[in-house]
Amino acid sequence: MTAEHLAAKRRYMIRFLGAMLVYSVLIMITGRTIRHVDPTWAKVLLALLPIIPIGVALSELLRFVASLDELQRRVQFEAVATAGVLTCMLSFAWGMLEMAGLPKLPIVLVMPLFSAAYGFGVWRATRKYQ
């Protein structure tokens, strides 16, 4: 790995992990306080607060992907495509199962589902080119 790539990776890790740390703190605060907050607009703002560090984390991920070489970018693209397909299939299947009486899938679980599918996609695409 070139010095430039190492620097880009280090910058990404620091900023991404920093954003995830802020997210963790905000989600704890939101979880503990939202029931006691009034009026509704304040509840809405509090609920949306953790989205800000998530947005920062994802934009750092995009910036990092742009710094990768062509094969690594292809791996990322294939991983996102795999994650998209898996998330669509699984959430659609669950939606159909809800009609059969299964409990509703909380929409907040879609992002973790996509993240897990993305991890699988990176593993799969990396193996393909080894």
Add this chain to the structure above:
Amino acid sequence: MNNRLRILRAERNWSQAELADALGVSRQTINAIETGKYDPSLPLAFKIAHIFAAAIESIFIPDEESTAP
């Protein structure tokens, strides 16, 4: 697509990591090109040709199926 990258690299006693650094790509990319798992983009192919002071056609050999009319 087949290629002579491994041969050319060995002639100069370069490791995959050294060639990767010279080209500004990862070692995994060099390995994938050498094993035929990945065909480089045109700009990268030109960079490779330049670094080995050879013509692209002498380094990368298309498969017979891809050149059939």
